[in-house]
Amino acid sequence: MSEPPRFDRGHTDDLMSFLAASPTPYHSVANAAERLEKAGFRQVAETDAWDGTTGGKYVLRGGAIVAWYVPEGAEPHTPFRIVGAHTDSPNLRVKPRPDSGAHGWRQVAVEVYGGPLLNSWLDRDLGLAGRLSLRDGSTVLVDVDRPLLRIPQLAIHLDRTVSSEGLKLDKQRHLQPVWGLGDDVRDGDLVAFLTETAGIPAGEVTGWDLMVHSVEPPAYLGRDKELVAGPRMDNLLSVHAGTAALAALATADRTLSYIPVLAAFDHEENGSQSDTGADGPLLGSVLERSVFARGGAYEDRARAFAATVCLSSDTGHAVHPNYAERHDPTHHPRINGGPILKVNVNNRYATDGSGRAVWAAACERADVPFQSFVSNNSMPCGTTIGPITAARHGIRTVDIGVAILSMHSARELCGVDDPHLLANSLVAFLEG
Numbered sequence: 001m002s003e004p005p006r007f008d009r010g011h012t013d014d015l016m017s018f019l020a021a022s023p024t025p026y027h028s029v030a031n032a033a034e035r036l037e038k039a040g041f042r043q044v045a046e047t048d049a050w051d052g053t054t055g056g057k058y059v060l061r062g063g064a065i066v067a068w069y070v071p072e073g074a075e076p077h078t079p080f081r082i083v084g085a086h087t088d089s090p091n092l093r094v095k096p097r098p099d100s101g102a103h104g105w106r107q108v109a110v111e112v113y114g115g116p117l118l119n120s121w122l123d124r125d126l127g128l129a130g131r132l133s134l135r136d137g138s139t140v141l142v143d144v145d146r147p148l149l150r151i152p153q154l155a156i157h158l159d160r161t162v163s164s165e166g167l168k169l170d171k172q173r174h175l176q177p178v179w180g181l182g183d184d185v186r187d188g189d190l191v192a193f194l195t196e197t198a199g200i201p202a203g204e205v206t207g208w209d210l211m212v213h214s215v216e217p218p219a220y221l222g223r224d225k226e227l228v229a230g231p232r233m234d235n236l237l238s239v240h241a242g243t244a245a246l247a248a249l250a251t252a253d254r255t256l257s258y259i260p261v262l263a264a265f266d267h268e269e270n271g272s273q274s275d276t277g278a279d280g281p282l283l284g285s286v287l288e289r290s291v292f293a294r295g296g297a298y299e300d301r302a303r304a305f306a307a308t309v310c311l312s313s314d315t316g317h318a319v320h321p322n323y324a325e326r327h328d329p330t331h332h333p334r335i336n337g338g339p340i341l342k343v344n345v346n347n348r349y350a351t352d353g354s355g356r357a358v359w360a361a362a363c364e365r366a367d368v369p370f371q372s373f374v375s376n377n378s379m380p381c382g383t384t385i386g387p388i389t390a391a392r393h394g395i396r397t398v399d400i401g402v403a404i405l406s407m408h409s410a411r412e413l414c415g416v417d418d419p420h421l422l423a424n425s426l427v428a429f430l431e432g
Contacts, residue, residue, distance in 0.1 A: 004252065005248035005249065005251075005252050009417070009420060010420075011244060011419055012228060012416050012419045012420055015218075015228075015237060015240050016228065016230060018031060019232055019233070020230075023129040023145070023213040023231075024129050024131070024143075025063025025087035025088045026130065027143065028232075029060055029063055029065040029264065030060075032065055032240075032243045032262075032264065033058060033067075035243050035247055036058055036246070036247055038247070039246075039248075039251050040055065040250060041055075041058050041067060041069075041247075041250065042055070043059070044059060045059075046285075052293040054070045054071060054074065055070060055250075056070075056246075057069075062275075063087050064087065064263075064265050064266045064276035064277075065264050066261065066262070066263045066264075066282060066286045067243075067261070068080070068259055068260065068286070069246060069250045071256040074259055075300075076297075077299075079307035080259045080287060081261065081309055081429060081430045081432055082261040082283075082309070082310035082389075082395070083246070083261070083263070083310075083426050083429070084263045084264075084265070084283075084386070085235050085263070085265070085313050085314065086235045086267075086268030086385060087264050088114070088266050089234055089235070089236070090115050091113050091116060091121075091212060091213065092110040092113065092177075092211065092212045093209075093210065094109070094128070094130075094208065094211065095110060099186060099189050101185040104181055105178045105180075105181065106178065106179055106180040106185060107177060107178050108128075108149060108177050108179055109176060110176060110177065112175065114270050115269065115408055117406070117408050117409045117410070119167055121212075121410050122151050122152070123150065123151070124151070124410060125215050125216065126150060126177060126212045126213065126214060127143065127146060127214075127215045128149065128211070128212055128213075129142060129145070129211065131208070132191075132207070133205070133208065134200065135206055140198050140200060142210075149177035149178065150177055151176070152178065191205055191208060194210070216411065218230030225416065226336060226415060226416050227335065229413050230412065231411055232412075233402075234314070234404065234407050234412060235268070235401075237315060237404075237419055237422070238314060238315070238422070240419070242262045242426060243264075245262075245423050245426035246430065249430055249431060254431060256431060258431075258432040259290070260430035263278075263282075263283045263286075263310075265283075278385035278389055287305070287393075288301055305393060305394055309355075309429075310395050310397040311397075311398050312349075312350060312386030313422070314384045314385070314386075315412075316342055316373045316401045317373065317403060317405075317407060318334060326379065328374050328375060328377070331372055331373055335413075335414065337369065337371050337403070338368055338370045339363075339368065339370050339400055339402055339418065340370065340371045340372065340373045340401055341370055341371070341372050341373065341399070342384070342386075342400060343372060347387050348375075348381040348383040348387065349383070349387070349399035350384075350386035350389070350390045351397075351399045351400075355396060355398035358398060359429070362425050362428040366427065367424075368421045368424050369421075370400075371403065373403070384399055386398070400422075402415075402418045402422050403418065
């Protein structure tokens with residue numbers, strides 16, 4: 001038997017490429033699928049009958065992907081080991097009537113998605129990406145990855161209170177980007193531009209899901225280049241690590257006692273309640289169909305789920321040097337200190353003592369250090385897909401991730417080592 005797969009800083013190089021190529025959830029799942037295809041996985045349609053053959057398979061639905069690897073000898077009641085993550089990030093998304101403007105400016109009407117740090121989108125060169133839906137029911141991905149839009153901040157000379165009272169942005173009035181000049185604003189201009197850009201015949205686009213993104217590429221930062229700055233680390237860092245771990249196990253000569261799974265959902269940033277969100281039926285449907293395709297019945301499904309464990313992998317908060325008082329005084333996760341175990345006794349995170357033991361065992365096998373995170377008692381705690389997955393499917397779930405700064409900014413910051421440390425711990429966990 002070969003040694004288990006190991007990742008190094010080359011993994012972080014690949015993460016940066018993945019971030020740059022994945023401006024939307026639709027692009028991120030397409031890129032994850034491409035990596036899995038190279039590892040021998042094949043796509044299966046939800047509308048087809050499934051078989052119980054061994055090997056790697058995956059399902060795509062919108063901005064979500066569920067992939068799994070059935071090893072030789074897997075029985076109907078063989079449990080799953082799941083890495084859960086999400087593909088969406090807070091941003092600005094195009095409204096149904098996108099063309100607007102005033103006073104000689106051509107603008108794009110956008111709506112706020114999730115909880116972005118709004119000021120981080122000001123005075124930044126922005127591209128536009130997403131999917132276009134055609135008359136025949138198909139979709140086409142589009143990515144204008146060049147400076148196309150900008151949200152200009154008001155000059156300080158016209159807002160003398162900004163330094164003393166802080167920046168105050170009205171989400172409706174102050175966040176509409178400009179993308180050109182002209183008084184003749186006509187409905188259909190933006191979609192016509194994107195249609196032409198994508199090489200689609202005029203009049204074929206009947207729907208769209210579009211969002212803006214920073215076109216500044218990810219970059220190493222710091223004196224010793226020990227930091228990485230880039231967009232959408234929350235939570236494509238986990239999607240990338242889970243994809244790499246699953247693909248590595250599928251191509252390694254390893255004996256697996258679990259069925260390893262990657263479940264990357266959309267819409268975590270606004271509650272997960274959609275057909276592609278963690279609170280939807282997608283994961284449960286895939287797992288059940290896998291059991292039944294291998295000849296199982298409800299009893300096998302119950303046995304498999306009872307022994308299944310999910311790692312909900314999402315970014316967390318590294319201690320901020322300028323705001324250390326906002327953190328719990330005895331829990332200060334540090335950049336490049338290894339992945340974090342996230343705990344909240346009010347079940348905003350799903351981790352309990354038995355889950356901690358599973359996580360600690362995986363990190364020990366991978367020779368990866370880990371840190372613990374809890375929120376300051378004086379502040380509300382965020383949440384993840386972890387509690388949703390645990391409650392919806394009755395699956396033991398543990399919340400983990402990588403500590404970053406500038407979470408929900410258009411450009412976030414992590415350590416150069418933490419991504420590959422996370423990936424190595426995920427390999428050990430999936431391997432069981």
